[in-house]
Amino acid sequence: MEPLGSDAPAPPPLRRRSGKVRGAARAVAAKQGKPQQAVGPRGKRGRLAGHGRLALVAALAGAFGLVHWYHLSSLFENDRHFSHLSTLERELTFRTEMGLYYSYYKTIAEAPTFWSGLDMIMRDRLTEYPQVINTLKRFNLYPEVILGGMYRTYLAVTNSLGIQTVQCWTVNRGNMLSAISSCEGMGDIAYFYVNMVFFLNGLMMSVFFLYGTYLSGSVAGGLVAVLSFFFNHSEATRVMWTPPLRESFSYPFLVLQMLLVTRVLRKPQLEKLTLGMLAGATVCFVLCWQFAQFVLLTQVACLFAVYILGYIDAEKMKTFVLLNVLCLVVSCTLMFGNEMLLSSFYAASLVAIWVVVSLHSWLNRISRVDLLRWVAQAGMWLAVTFVIKTAWSRLLGVADDAHIFNILKSKLTGYKDFDTQMYTCAPEFDFMEYQTVHKYTATLLLPAVLVVFAIIVYKAIKDKLALLRSSPSPRVLDRGLTSPPQMNKERLSPHHATVPKGAAAEPEQADSKSHHAELVFHALMLIVFAVMAVLIMRLKLFLTPHLCLMASLLCSKKTLGEPRRKWLAHGLALVTVALMSVQGTSNIHAQWANVGEFSNVEQEDLVTWIKSHTPEDAVFAGAMPTMASIKLSTGRAIVNHPHYEDAGLRARTKKVYSVYSRKGAAEVKGILQEMGVDYLVLEDSWCTRRTKPGCSLPEIWDLIDPENKGKTPLCSHLYNHPYPHFSPVFSNDVYTLLMVDTEIRAEKGST
Numbered sequence: 001m002e003p004l005g006s007d008a009p010a011p012p013p014l015r016r017r018s019g020k021v022r023g024a025a026r027a028v029a030a031k032q033g034k035p036q037q038a039v040g041p042r043g044k045r046g047r048l049a050g051h052g053r054l055a056l057v058a059a060l061a062g063a064f065g066l067v068h069w070y071h072l073s074s075l076f077e078n079d080r081h082f083s084h085l086s087t088l089e090r091e092l093t094f095r096t097e098m099g100l101y102y103s104y105y106k107t108i109a110e111a112p113t114f115w116s117g118l119d120m121i122m123r124d125r126l127t128e129y130p131q132v133i134n135t136l137k138r139f140n141l142y143p144e145v146i147l148g149g150m151y152r153t154y155l156a157v158t159n160s161l162g163i164q165t166v167q168c169w170t171v172n173r174g175n176m177l178s179a180i181s182s183c184e185g186m187g188d189i190a191y192f193y194v195n196m197v198f199f200l201n202g203l204m205m206s207v208f209f210l211y212g213t214y215l216s217g218s219v220a221g222g223l224v225a226v227l228s229f230f231f232n233h234s235e236a237t238r239v240m241w242t243p244p245l246r247e248s249f250s251y252p253f254l255v256l257q258m259l260l261v262t263r264v265l266r267k268p269q270l271e272k273l274t275l276g277m278l279a280g281a282t283v284c285f286v287l288c289w290q291f292a293q294f295v296l297l298t299q300v301a302c303l304f305a306v307y308i309l310g311y312i313d314a315e316k317m318k319t320f321v322l323l324n325v326l327c328l329v330v331s332c333t334l335m336f337g338n339e340m341l342l343s344s345f346y347a348a349s350l351v352a353i354w355v356v357v358s359l360h361s362w363l364n365r366i367s368r369v370d371l372l373r374w375v376a377q378a379g380m381w382l383a384v385t386f387v388i389k390t391a392w393s394r395l396l397g398v399a400d401d402a403h404i405f406n407i408l409k410s411k412l413t414g415y416k417d418f419d420t421q422m423y424t425c426a427p428e429f430d431f432m433e434y435q436t437v438h439k440y441t442a443t444l445l446l447p448a449v450l451v452v453f454a455i456i457v458y459k460a461i462k463d464k465l466a467l468l469r470s471s472p473s474p475r476v477l478d479r480g481l482t483s484p485p486q487m488n489k490e491r492l493s494p495h496h497a498t499v500p501k502g503a504a505a506e507p508e509q510a511d512s513k514s515h516h517a518e519l520v521f522h523a524l525m526l527i528v529f530a531v532m533a534v535l536i537m538r539l540k541l542f543l544t545p546h547l548c549l550m551a552s553l554l555c556s557k558k559t560l561g562e563p564r565r566k567w568l569a570h571g572l573a574l575v576t577v578a579l580m581s582v583q584g585t586s587n588i589h590a591q592w593a594n595v596g597e598f599s600n601v602e603q604e605d606l607v608t609w610i611k612s613h614t615p616e617d618a619v620f621a622g623a624m625p626t627m628a629s630i631k632l633s634t635g636r637a638i639v640n641h642p643h644y645e646d647a648g649l650r651a652r653t654k655k656v657y658s659v660y661s662r663k664g665a666a667e668v669k670g671i672l673q674e675m676g677v678d679y680l681v682l683e684d685s686w687c688t689r690r691t692k693p694g695c696s697l698p699e700i701w702d703l704i705d706p707e708n709k710g711k712t713p714l715c716s717h718l719y720n721h722p723y724p725h726f727s728p729v730f731s732n733d734v735y736t737l738l739m740v741d742t743e744i745r746a747e748k749g750s751t
Contacts, residue, residue, distance in 0.1 A: 053219070056219065057209075057210070057213055057219060057222070060209060060219070060222070060223075061206040061207075061209045061210055062206060064205045064206060064208075064209045064226050065202040065203055065204075065205050065206035066202060067205070068201065068202045068204070068205035068230075069198050069199055069201070069202030069205075070202075071230075071233075071240075072198040072201055072202070072239060072240045073195070073198050074592070075240040075241075075591055075592070075594070076194065076198070076240045076241070076243070078592065078594060078595050078596070079240070079241065079594055079595075079596050079598075080093055080596065080597065080598040081596070081597040081598065082190075082191075082194070082598070083182070083184045084171050084182050084597075085180075085182060085598060086171075086180035086181060086182055087183075087188075087189075087190065088604060088607065088608075088633060089180070089598060089599075089600075089604065090190040091106075091190070091629070091632050091633045092598075092600050092603055092604060092607070092629055092633065093598050094243075094244055094628075094629075094632070095625050095628070095629065096624065096625040096628060096642045097244075097245070097628060097641075097642035097643055098242055098243070098244040098245060098628075099244075099625075099628035099629050099631070099632045100127075100139070100628040100631065100632070100641050100642055100643060101139065101141065101143075101144060101244045101245075101246070102144070102190075102193065102244045102632060103628070103631050103632040104121045104135060104139070104141050104144045104145075104148075105144035105147055105148050105151075105193055106189065106632065107120050107121055107148075108120075108121065108144065108145060108148030108149070108152075109148045109151045109152060109189050110189070114148070114149050114152055117148060118145065121135045121136060121141065121145075122134050122135070122136055125637065126631060126635070126636070126637045126638065127631065127637075127638065127641055128638075128639065128640075128641070128648075128649065128652065129619050129637040129638065129639050129675075129676055130676050134336055136335065136336065137335050137336040137337070137338055138338075138643070138646060139290075139643055140246055140287060140288055140289055140290050140335075142287045142288065142334070143246075143249040143288055147192070147193060147196055150192075150196070151189065151192045151193075154186065154187075154192065155187060158187065164185075164187075165185050165186050165187025165188075166183045166184065166185035166186075166187035166188050166191075167183065167184050167185055168181060168182065168183040168184075169181075169182060170182075177601065193243070193244070194243045197239065197243040197244070197248050197249070198239070198240075198243070200248075200249065200252050201237070201239050201248065201251075201252060203252060204251065204252035204255055205226065205229070207252065207255050207256050207259060208225060208226060208229065208255055208545070208548075208549075209222045209223075209225065209226045210222065210259065211225065211255060211258070211259040211262070211549060212224065212225025212226065212548070212549055212552035213225075213552075214259060214262065214263070215259075215262055215518065215522070215549060215552055215553065215556070216552040216553050216554075216555050216556040216558075217556055217557060217558065218552075218555040218556060218557075218573075220555040220570050220573035220574075221552035221553065221554070221555035221556055221573070222552060223573065223577065224548075224551050224552045224554060224555055224573050224576060224577060225548045225549050225551060225552040226548075227577050227580065227581070227584070228443070228445055228547070228548035228551050228552075228580060228584075229544075229545060229548045230584065230588060231443045231445070231580050231581065231583070231584025231585070231587055231588070232439065232440065232443055232445055232544055232547075232548065232584070232587065233587065233588065233591060234439075234587065234590075234591060235436060235439055235440070235540060235544045236541065236544040236545050236548070237251075237541060237544075237545075238541070239251075246288055246289035246290065246291070247289060247291075247541060249288040249289070250284075250285050250288035250289035250291075250292060251541065251545075253281050253282075253284040253285040253288065254281075254285050254292075254295065255545070256277075256281045257278060257281035257282050257285055258299075258525075260274055260277055260278040260281060261278065261299070261303075261320075261521070262518045262521075262522075264278065264316070264319075264320070265306070265312065265316075265517045265518040265521055266516070266517070266518050270316070270319060275319070275323060278323060279323055279326060279327055279330075282296070282323070282324065282327040283327050283330050283331055283334075286327065286328075286331040286341070287331055287334060287335065290340065290645055293340075293341055293344045293345075293346040293347075294344075294345075294346070294404065295542070296324065296346050297344070297345050297346040297349055298525070298528045298529075298532075299525070300320065300321070300324060300346070300349055300350065300353060301349065301528075302521055302524040302525050302528060303317065303320050303521065304317070304353050304356075304381060305378075305520075305524055306517050306520050306521050306524070307357065308373075308374050308377050308378065309374070309460070309464070309520065311516075311517035311520050311521075312517050314357050314360055317353070317357050318354065318357055321350050321353050321354050321357070324346075324350050325350050328341070328346070328347055328350070339396050339398045340398060340401055340645070340646075342392070342396065342398075343389070343392045343393045343396050343398040343401075344389075344401065345385060345389050345401075347389075347392070348384075348385045348386075348388035348389035348392065349381070349385045351384070351385075351388055352380075352381045352382075352383075352384035352385040352388060353381060355380075355384055356377050356380050356381050356384070359380075360377075363376055363377060398647075399647045401645075402647065403419045403420065403423070403644075403645070403647075403650065406419065406420045407420050407423050407424060407429070407536070408535065410424055411424070411431070411535045411536075416694075416703055417703060417704070418654055418700055418701075418703060418704050419644075419650050419654075421694070421695065421700045421703065422644065422700070423644075425691055425692065425694075425695035425700070426691075427537070427691065428536075428537055428538040429536050429537070429538060430536075430537055431534060431535065431536075431537065432533050432534045432535075432537045432540060433537065436533075436537070436540060439587075440544075440547065442583040443580050443583045443584050443587070444576065444579050444580050444583075445547050445548065445551060445580065446547070448551045448554055448576060448580075449526070449547050449550045449551055451554070452550050452551065452553045452554060452559055453523055453526065453550065455553075455559045456519050456520065456522075456523045456553075456559070457523065459519070460519075460520055460523075516558055519553070519558060519559075522546075522549070522550060523550075525546060526543075526546055526547070526550055529542045529543040529546050530543055551576070554572055554573065554576055555570070555572065555573045560572070602732050602733055602734035602735060603626070603629060603734070603735070605732055606681070606730065606732070606734075606735045606737065607629065607630065607633045607634055609730050609737070610630065610634045610636060610679075610730075610737075611633075611634045613729075613730075614634075614636065614678075614679065616635070616636070617637070618636050618637070618678045618679060619636070619637045619638070619639060619676050619677050619678045619679070620636055620637070620638050620639070620677070620678070620679045620680075620681060621638065621639045621640060621656045621672060621675065621677040621679070621680050621681070622640075622656065622680060622681030622682070622683070623681065623683055623686050624640060624641060624642040624644070624653060625642055626681050626683065626735075627639075627640055627641050627642070627681075628641055628642050630681070639652060639656060639675050639676065639677055640652050640653045640656045652675070655671050655672075655675060656672070656675070656677075657697060657701075658671055658701075658714075659672075659680060659682065659714055659715055659718070660686060660687055660697035660698060660701065660713060660714070660715045661697075661698065661701035661705055661708065661713070661714060662698060662701065662702075662705065662708035662709065662710075662711035662712065662713055662714065663705065663708060663714055664714070665714060665717065665718065665725040665726070666725055668714055668725075669725040669726065669740060669741075672740050673740060673741055677740050678739065678740055678741070679729075679737055679738065679739055679740065680726065680737070680738045680740055681735055681736075681737055681738075682715060682718060682719070682735070682736040682737075682738055683734060683735060683736075684715075684719070684734070684736075685734070686715070687713055687715035687716055688716075697713075697715075698713040698715075718736075718738065719736065722738055725740075726738040726739065726740060727739040
């Protein structure tokens with residue numbers, strides 16, 4: 001089967017043999033002692049075997065999905081005893097940005113109608129008071145919109161049918177705490193939410209198994225991928241601890257998207273259904289997470305590298321670009337023209353790749369050396385991308401993603417500023433720990449992947465050397481991508497036998513004899529994910545699953561050789577899983593041994609006091625995680641929140657955090673009054689906490705406010721001397737609530 005876009009003549013069609021010819025062929029086979037098989041791939045035996053394999057794969061995929069759903073649900077329940085918490089306690093378990101996202105789901109679920117709830121979050125004045133913002137544009141909230149609608153529909157249907165959906169009881173908490181009412185069941189708003197998240201990630205495991213099976217071409221490979229994931233579960237995901245995070249919704253779509261990319265790379269012909277599904281998965285991935293654009297940037301960069309190296313042709317590369325452009329347009333439309341997405345490096349790189357691919361003929365003429373052409377194409381892509389990105393960002397006046405590159409800059413140099421320190425001082429944004437590498441090694445995941453990676457690199461180098469030796473013209477590589485199949489396969493996969501001219505191979509045979517661009521693509525993605533995870537530990541959620549997928553290639557004929565060594569693949573899979581399970585089962589037992597119960601009495605008291613003692617139009621400021629909880633559980637307006645990706649929000653948070661600087665109380669009060677703040681939540685831990693040198697908030701402020709360096713932090717001063725600028729109205733061991741302006745508050749309270 002010839003590559004897409006080939007201008008070479010098609011091989012002559014196969015002619016159906018007559019009965020005499022088929023009989024003669026069987027006679028010759030019998031004389032030579034060869035076993036007789038059904039003629040053609042559509043023989044009865046072949047169909048039965050194919051159907052049986054499909055049934056096995058489908059059954060295993062479904063089973064692994066159910067097991068993963070149960071595993072996640074059980075770990076979550078064991079950690080928090082979620083079934084015995086009150087509604088308020090359940091909300092307080094969603095700390096930081098989790099509480100912010102969940103609050104919009106709650107708004108839609110509890111609104112008089114779905115459309116009124118949708119209007120509330122599209123004209124939101126509570127999140128960044130006094131600004132009115134479209135949270136659908138800013139916060140990737142389509143998961144909450146969909147789940148809110150599903151919850152309302154579920155309640156409407158079950159109520160109409162008279163089906164009981166919750167079971168409630170009274171829980172005695174002891175320790176001088178009041179008893180609470182706790183409800184369990186899908187009719188509970190929080191239960192419905194977390195179970196839908198776990199169900200989605202159960203489906204992810206089903207797709208993950210299919211991914212490993214398809215990539216390796218072996219059911220054994222799919223088993224290795226899934227078991228590796230479970231054996232390294234604590235390093236592969238955190239959805240069981242943080243259900244509302246964007247990655248919990250988006251990563252399942254990335255797994256599906258990369259599976260479909262793999263299929264497009266493998267198949268010589270483009271399939272409309274595959275491309276349509278790929279577009280849908282890409283759009284869902286982008287809509288669920290603001291970080292998706294950076295992942296897709298690395299993906300198109302790796303695809304471009306695969307093109308440069310000659311593993312896919314210009315036609316297929318342009319198809320990838322056009323599909324990504326379409327997805328970008330659809331995503332931007334659904335997110336109401338999200339500027340961060342429009343001005344992203346991802347968008348700029350798509351334009352740059354199209355320009356470079358369109359100029360491939362000109363690049364072929366200016367250089368006869370493949371290496372120089374590769375460097376020229378890569379350099380041109382980088383230059384055009386940076387020019388377009390810079391110009392477009394300045395035109396739109398967007399600086400929302402500037403912090404990402406400042407974080408990378410701080411990792412590679414000694415650069416520091418307020419925003420980068422706010423990120424890099426958090427443990428999840430630190431460098432990957434050595435302990436992580438040790439865990440990969442203990443389960444044999446890393447050694448297995450290194451073997452696979454070495455084989456892929458060896459084959460790629462062998463292919464390129466064979467190509468360079470056989471190139472009779474300045475651009476044989478380009479011609480080879482649009483040449484007859486046998487020439488292309490001889491150069492790019494010299495270790496495979498070629499199909500004789502005039503003969504047509506079956507699709508499976510054609511795939512096995514092709515150069516397998518998907519292997520090079522996955523090897524490149526492995527490098528990218530490894531770099532990302534090393535620089536930012538939180539991003540190992542991409543690396544660990546990809547390592548598991550790469551491990552599946554231990555069972556692939558593409559790495560081990562021809563199918564006649566099938567016994568070797570299965571034996572190697574069995575040995576690998578057995579060795580991995582030694583430490584892997586211990587890791588699973590350790591996860592299940594993690595038993596706890598959520599309790600945050602201090603924050604519960606704060607939220608309860610706010611609901612009963614402050615006006616409904618009161619405005620609050622404080623630490624980002626606490627603000628999310630106040631908005632969620634009290635419905636009060638806040639001026640800052642944990643979604644730190646927006647440049648304007650970063651500026652607002654810096655103003656609020658001036659209370660942790662060494663500035664004077666009068667100056668900070670003026671800043672807060674200008675923002676419309678009525679109450680300030682002060683937390684001693686934010687004043688004194690220091691995860692590492694230079695990471696306490698007063699020390700971070702010293703970077704941008706050196707003239708006050710050496711003075712007592714204002715937060716420490718306010719605990720003992722709040723007057724006359726602030727008035728304490730509530731206090732416990734963790735939180736102190738200060739009224740910013742008593743006169744204004746009195747006026748609001750009297751109206």
